[in-house]
Amino acid sequence: MIFLLGGSGYIGQAFQRHFIRHGIAHRAIRRAELDYSDPARLLAALRAERPRFLINASGYTGKPNVDACELHRAECLFGNAVLPARIAEACASAGVPWGNLSSGCIYQGAKPDGSGFTELDPPNFSFHNGPCSFYSGTKALGEEILAGYPDVYQWRIRIPFDHLDNPRNYLTKILRYARLLEARNSLTHLVDFVPAALAFASLRPAPGLYNFTNPGAVTTREVAALLAAAGLRREPFRFFVDESDFMREAAVAPRSKCVLDSSKLLSAGISLPPVQEALHTALANWIPAPLPSS
Numbered sequence: 001m002i003f004l005l006g007g008s009g010y011i012g013q014a015f016q017r018h019f020i021r022h023g024i025a026h027r028a029i030r031r032a033e034l035d036y037s038d039p040a041r042l043l044a045a046l047r048a049e050r051p052r053f054l055i056n057a058s059g060y061t062g063k064p065n066v067d068a069c070e071l072h073r074a075e076c077l078f079g080n081a082v083l084p085a086r087i088a089e090a091c092a093s094a095g096v097p098w099g100n101l102s103s104g105c106i107y108q109g110a111k112p113d114g115s116g117f118t119e120l121d122p123p124n125f126s127f128h129n130g131p132c133s134f135y136s137g138t139k140a141l142g143e144e145i146l147a148g149y150p151d152v153y154q155w156r157i158r159i160p161f162d163h164l165d166n167p168r169n170y171l172t173k174i175l176r177y178a179r180l181l182e183a184r185n186s187l188t189h190l191v192d193f194v195p196a197a198l199a200f201a202s203l204r205p206a207p208g209l210y211n212f213t214n215p216g217a218v219t220t221r222e223v224a225a226l227l228a229a230a231g232l233r234r235e236p237f238r239f240f241v242d243e244s245d246f247m248r249e250a251a252v253a254p255r256s257k258c259v260l261d262s263s264k265l266l267s268a269g270i271s272l273p274p275v276q277e278a279l280h281t282a283l284a285n286w287i288p289a290p291l292p293s294s
């Protein structure tokens with residue numbers, strides 16, 4: 001049996017859909033039901049039910065977007081750094097291996113030759129190496145804290161998307177934003193990520209950091225062109241002139257735009273399709289959100 005924390009969230013729901021579709025025994029734990037931020041309570045549940053693996057899909061992401069993290073700093077720091085450390089304590093005491101949802105947003109840009117950052121590159125969009133958003137700072141801090149614990153996988157996903165029209169889906173965001181910021185990014189297709197993350201529970205590669213993006217990178221304009229070609233948007237997309245135009249008009253905190261190298265994942269025996277192929281798959285299977293009833 002697998003424990004899932006934060007199962008009510010956007011990423012957690014993707015895990016739950018997979019568990020249900022494939023009949024995988026699991027327990028999705030919500031804070032309201034069992035306060036998993038209390039290590040003693042979590043440890044008692046781990047000892048009583050002895051899951052073979054735990055997935056932490058909880059965290060503080062900010063609503064409606066990461067700008068909220070600039071205002072709610074204590075909650076953000078707790079959700080992304082203190083809470084993972086408490087889960088680590090409980091899992092270490094119970095001897096339960098686990099995976100934590102980290103983020104690629106602790107990097108900015110790409111290497112000078114255009115290639116992606118590897119797990120050996122120190123984050124360059126963090127409190128140590130800023131400027132950064134408060135959200136990204138806390139995610140990088142969470143990674144540092146977990147580095148000292150045994151048997152934890154830190155999965156750095158980045159700009160998740162899939163075929164389900166949803167305000168949290170990157171493809172929906174590109175469709176709905178009034179104006180877009182041109183950038184080159186690595187992305188994570190949730191339909192590929194979820195089973196691959198679960199493969200960690202059986203393959204058990206070396207613990208530590210894993211960049212968990214589909215190989216390659218795409219620009220915002222490339223994604224917009226794919227959405228237009230799929231017939232999902234008729235009006236032309238509008239773009240901010242540049243980053244300072246975006247910051248002036250639409251954002252409080254700076255945003256990460258980055259390319260990640262996911263070859264460590266491949267050497268662990270886990271292969272994801274290239275990002276362009278993953279985007280085509282998502283668009284070929286696109287399910288629009290139901291229209292609001294009048």
Ligand SMILES: NC(=O)c1ccc[n+]([C@@H]2O[C@H](COP(=O)([O-])OP(=O)(O)OC[C@H]3O[C@@H](n4cnc5c(N)ncnc54)[C@H](OP(=O)(O)O)[C@@H]3O)[C@@H](O)[C@H]2O)c1
Pocket residue numbers: 005006007008009010011012029030031032057058059060061062075079101102103104139157158159160168
């Ligand atoms: N979505 C993204 O774009 C993205 C990208 C990279 C990484 N991540 C990481 O993936 C994880 C899940 O992200 P998500 O987008 O699924 O987040 P989400 O939709 O905001 O859900 C997070 C879940 O965490 C739990 N939680 C625990 N403490 C919380 C707190 N103080 N405030 C709010 N929720 C809290 C809640 O579940 P219960 O109340 O049911 O326990 C909540 O449903 C996070 O660690 C995030 O940093 C997300």
